[in-house]
Amino acid sequence: MTHAADRLAALRTRLVEAGVEGLLIPRSDEYLGEYVPASGDRLAWLTGFTGSAGIAIVLADAAVIFTDGRYTTQVAAETDPVLWERQHLTEAPPQDWLRAHATGLRIGYDPWLHPEAALTRFRGSGAVLVPLSPNPLDLAWVDRPASPAAAVEVHPIRFAGREAAAKREEAARVLRAAGQAAVVLADPHSVAWLLNIRGRDLPHTPLALGFALLRDDASVTLFLDPARIGAETAAHLGNAVSVAPRSELGAALDALAGQSVRVDADTTPAWFAARLRAAGAQVVAGEDPCRLPRAIKNTVEQAGSRSAHHRDAAALARFLHWFAGAAPGGGQTEMSAAARLLEERGKEALFVAESFPAIAGAGEHGAVIHYRATPETNRAIHPGEVFLLDSGGQYRDGTTDVTRTLWTGPGPAPAGVRDHATRVLRGHVALASLNFPKGVAGPHLDAIARRPLWDAGLDYDHGTGHGVGSFLSVHEGPAAFSRAARIVPLEPGMILSDEPGFYVPGHYGIRIENLLLVAPATPRFLAFETLTLAPYDRALIEVGMLTEAERAWVDAYHARVAAEVAPLLEGAVRDWLLEACRPL
Incomplete structure (x- = not known):
């Protein structure tokens, strides 16, 4: 057996x-x-x-x-x-x-x-x-690993942009307006955002795993091991936030007997509602009051994201310069390429970790949409093939996520590959360059990025984009570009990815991804500000397939990359970037 x-x-x-x-x-x-x-x-x-x-x-x-x-x-x-x-x-x-x-x-x-x-x-x-x-x-599961127990850390106001007390009062105001005594916060992202705390319980998402109860007077009980709260964090939390071991969670819910308690049915384990009902509380279904506010980044978080993306762009440029020289000669593997990119990111200020394990897929592995190289699957990167690299960084001031599909050279990619890659690029540009009315949601825009592929009878089996947190999860709700996503109107301050793709199982995968910040355009319309700054691989672009407007957009984007990133670089890397960003 x-x-x-x-x-x-x-x-x-x-x-x-x-x-x-x-x-x-x-x-x-x-x-x-x-x-x-x-x-x-x-x-x-x-x-x-x-x-x-x-x-x-x-x-x-x-x-x-x-x-x-x-x-x-x-x-x-x-x-x-x-x-x-x-x-x-x-x-x-x-x-x-x-x-x-x-x-x-x-x-x-x-x-x-x-x-x-x-x-x-x-x-x-x-x-x-x-x-x-x-x-x-x-x-x-007899050999089950121990649960994580890292110390809880303060997320300083210079990165958070708003004091935790103001966030607690805002969420409590929602409860009071609804006549609810408390809300269960079962999502650690909401707990982290609300209290301006972070942690290291997960390898790539800076969370302290725990639950919380927010009451209508803006007080909070945080349920995790109190030994994880040091003196600095305790002083930061203040008197309005108490900390209790998870073993006291049941009794705290029982104490809400006879009161109205909000529970988000999508983000809360069923155990909570069952325990509250058994205690005699009135369970009211309602959205976690922190979910939408944390998706709408304040001006400090927006500025932090821009800064993080600039530093990330410098690391990417150094990597891409190295890859352009190393790939045509062979000798590299999926894991060595991912390690080199992590090394470059590690040189940047405020870098903490990857925002997810890098997806480094050479050839046929690129068609595995969320592929992760292991020592068993790691393969050499050969000349004359497609290499898909989807990666990101967790910086104290922002979270990045970027995908570039690269041709390992020498010379341009075959015509069929360029056709597929250019259709993906055209869809990517169509979404990034869009102005749209207020009230429009992500599902309304998903098809725009698919149109160039649909015109050829092609498609991809994933959403076009997801929300991204602020030194939180690289995948954040409630907004997304996806047919299956909820209808959540896009609002200024939201950050979402723009990542159409195309995949030929057994041969190659193509995906291009930038992060977009929703921004005002006119009194009635919104637009996207592109945060990611990295050149597209010219060897995969069939320039003749681009419309004049698409070509102008790519040229303007590359000019911006050169203007904003080249000053962060030196010597051969800077020269390489300027060449990569010249007009099509």
Whole structure:
């Protein structure tokens, strides 16, 4: 029996002991975030799949894993087909699979790992959902890593731009207007933003993992180990914020009996609402009052993002200059290229970490949308192929995320590759150069970036862009450029990515990404300010396919890159950048 088979068998034994006939296993931990610590990565432990989105269902005689289009190739490579059936998360939803295979069966779930909104979808599947404590998978996971316990850090006002007390009062005002006594803040991003704190519990997202209760008088109880709060952080939090161990969370919810409590059904584990109802509180569904305000960056955060992107651009230019010389001769690998870029970023002021593990995909690996090179998959970068590099940095004053697709040379790419790359570039430019009326939301704009591909009968199986935090998560809601995203009108101060792509499985992938800041254009219209400053690879551009306006936009962008980034560079790197940015 294989290692993966052993784990599946151990879980099935625990399911019998729990009196259920199946189990839902989401990618999320109790904080429902995209990135999880090693101690919370249950899906990876069980299945081998290491992507950031997915869910598995295990029955006594069947096991299936669902992922979206970003991970179709990856899940096939990382899971055993003998053990795991693979399904597309949106084309064949898990609730439909349950309806076909588990009607009438008792299916367990951990109420800490699912928001109420997700459970609502499963309740119509015909299966009998059973909350379980403890989680049978945790009982089977005998070598589980310890939970993170790093110290909580202050996010200074020179980066945050607003005092935590003002944020607390603003959110409390929302509660008072709604007649609500408190709100559960289960998303650590909201806790971090509200209290101007950060942490190191995750490798790439500067969070201190914990929960909070905000009351209508603007007081807060923060639930995490008090030993993680040093003297500086305690003084920063002040008397209006108390800190309690997570073991006291249940009693704090019970104390809200008879009161109205807001719970965001999309971002809060189902355990919270269940505990509040059992205590006699009135649970009111409502959006986390910190979610939208934190997406609308204040002027200090906007300035910080611009500054971070300038320093990031200097690091990228040094890397791209190095790559242009190193790639045609061979001798580099996906991991060595990613390491070189990290080394360059590490030279920049206020750099803390990568904002996600770099996606460095050479040739066919570039078609794996969220590919991550490992010692087992790491391959050489050959001359005459496409290399996709999607990466970002966490700086104290901002978060970056940039993708450039590069031709390893020598000479220009083949005509077919240039056609695909230029269509992606045209869609990228179409979105970046758009003026649009106030009230428009991300889903309304997603198709604009796809038009040049659609004209050729082509498309890509992911959203066009996501929100980005301010020294927080590189993927931030609630706004996004995606057909599946919520209708959230774009507002000045929001930062989103612009990243259309095209992928030929087994051959190459192309994606181009800049970050855009929503900005006022006229009294009734908004526009985008491009934050990312890095040249596009001329070897992949079929200039004749560009309209006059598109060519002018690219030339103006390159002129701006040269003007703003070249002064940060010296010698051969500066000369290379100026050449890369000359007019098309």
